Amino acid sequence: MVRSLGAEELADVEWTGARYADKPTLEVRTWIDAPPERVWALVCDITLMPGLSDELQSVEWLDGAAAPAVGARFLGRSRHEAFGEWETTSHIVEYEPGLVLAWAVEDPANPSAIWRFRLEPKDGGTELSEWMQLGPGRSGLSVAIDRMPEREQKIVFVRLREFERAIASTLEKIKERAEA
Template identity: 80%
Template structure:
């Protein structure tokens, strides 16, 4: 049986949504505070704003330190590429022109609360996943599929944490 699925060069994405019984202002307080993110993630261990930044704004940068059982430990610098309070926060990992990943939170008022989505795109720039693919090019689509499923579970968990805190 031949594996069919996305290749890294396809810039595969995963997106998860949830509805939160809280206004966008309250949800934004949580989404915009990157210091909260490590407590919501198995992989992300710590984050710090760089260059004197203390919150999200286009052009602001932060460093994230991550750990994964199969991929080891690494640090990346992310660049905020989109920031509209109470609406959207997006960042490019490593090189904004050729990111190893793009992440985006989107908030939308809905039914007296907020629909919150989180989306991530792999590539097109190289990442730790690229090295795994280099070692096993015949398994590229499976490697990408497995990693996207990991991100999907992680994003769902992050959104659940944000939902619980916003509704508390």
């Protein structure tokens, strides 16, 4: 279990971490006792994702799309205590049925984030990973960094830890559904 650092702890930490422009990434993996086909069906149903996330509130396909395909777009509505509420348009940038689903948030050429699920048959079940990259395009995090540029590395670190906890929780919920 990853825990949040308190304000006092943050003030005492020596920061040599990533800056937003570094496009920091993280990945979390889990093994699921279910066949890849069952896990894939859950991963590809983006309408399930708000039920698996505290931050993502709703999603809807755009432009008549009803399922993932390279170039398909969807609208996501999110909420965060520190950032408020916002909407983003995501673009499917990688889609290999049964293996990979990835999307870029906002501009695919300069995304504010990239997210990727990857599945691999393993030990009679499925290894599922969720990977994400911050930046390089502007996001709500950019606004916070603009306000406090001297705290950029702390801001990035804290947001990555939030994403790490959220991804671990999402993967656990997918695991529970797939194994049920």
